[in-house]
Amino acid sequence: MSFAIKKQGEVCIVDVEGQLIVGNRQELKQKVLDEIERGERKFLVDFSQTGYIDSSGLGVLVSLSKKIREAGGALRLANLNDDLKTLFELTKLDTLFQIASNRDEALRSL
Amino acid sequence: MHESLDDLTAAYMADRGFPIDVRIPSDLRYIERVVEIVTRTCVALSFSARACNLLVPVALTEALSNAIIYGNQEDVTKAVRVRALIIERALVLEVVDEGIGFEFDSCLHDPTDPLHLDREDGRGLFLMTRLMDRVERFSDGGNVVRLTLRQS
Numbered sequence: 052m053s054f055a056i057k058k059q060g061e062v063c064i065v066d067v068e069g070q071l072i073v074g075n076r077q078e079l080k081q082k083v084l085d086e087i088e089r090g091e092r093k094f095l096v097d098f099s100q101t102g103y104i105d106s107s108g109l110g111v112l113v114s115l116s117k118k119i120r121e122a123g124g125a126l127r128l129a130n131l132n133d134d135l136k137t138l139f140e141l142t143k144l145d146t147l148f149q150i151a152s153n154r155d156e157a158l159r160s161l
Numbered sequence: 162m163h164e165s166l167d168d169l170t171a172a173y174m175a176d177r178g179f180p181i182d183v184r185i186p187s188d189l190r191y192i193e194r195v196v197e198i199v200t201r202t203c204v205a206l207s208f209s210a211r212a213c214n215l216l217v218p219v220a221l222t223e224a225l226s227n228a229i230i231y232g233n234q235e236d237v238t239k240a241v242r243v244r245a246l247i248i249e250r251a252l253v254l255e256v257v258d259e260g261i262g263f264e265f266d267s268c269l270h271d272p273t274d275p276l277h278l279d280r281e282d283g284r285g286l287f288l289m290t291r292l293m294d295r296v297e298r299f300s301d302g303g304n305v306v307r308l309t310l311r312q313s
Contacts (some may be wrong), residue, residue: 070218073226074189103215105222106284114281134215141291142284143273 092124232258
């Protein structure tokens, strides 16, 4: 599992590789908070390489969404497979996040 | 990491199929490895892709993290036991910690309530109940959470 962050234009793209769960959520949170601290405001989290997400992983996304919004920024999620979409729908977090079907669509909306 | 969950032992058990019976220290880093053992065996037993990729890994991760964080207070000298077996075409998972247990109903909240939607926590038990066919909690030589998923 790893979280790779790269810059494309004004957007920080975060690739979540493997699981996003209780044991590694703080790593993702800290990496994004560091980018906010550096002045970054636009974020895209790409789940195309993600296995599964637990409630702690969902929680850290909620937390980061608030932090980014408070900083005047924007967050998009992209490339959720059907299983991950189910998690967001069950928890109704699909109503809280702006979810794009792919990376290009997410980038266009930022 | 502690060696109580030895890779060779885990592989041996997974190769032999259920039942699985492992003990891990109360360390969150063990969760993925235990989940991998159980899901690998679910794959071998032809559980659905949805069960192997979503239902089992997420529900088991929730039960394990609750046992480690709340049950055993992340005290690595305390163990979490995971048992898995097939009963009448249903996967039964038991996660046992050394804590005092909890009242399931009083801890279960609806995180989809608009008032709670932007909370960071409070989705674990809810997800377990939505992903599994049955979730039970009882005491039996420890605090037990039992997850049951029928093989469709």
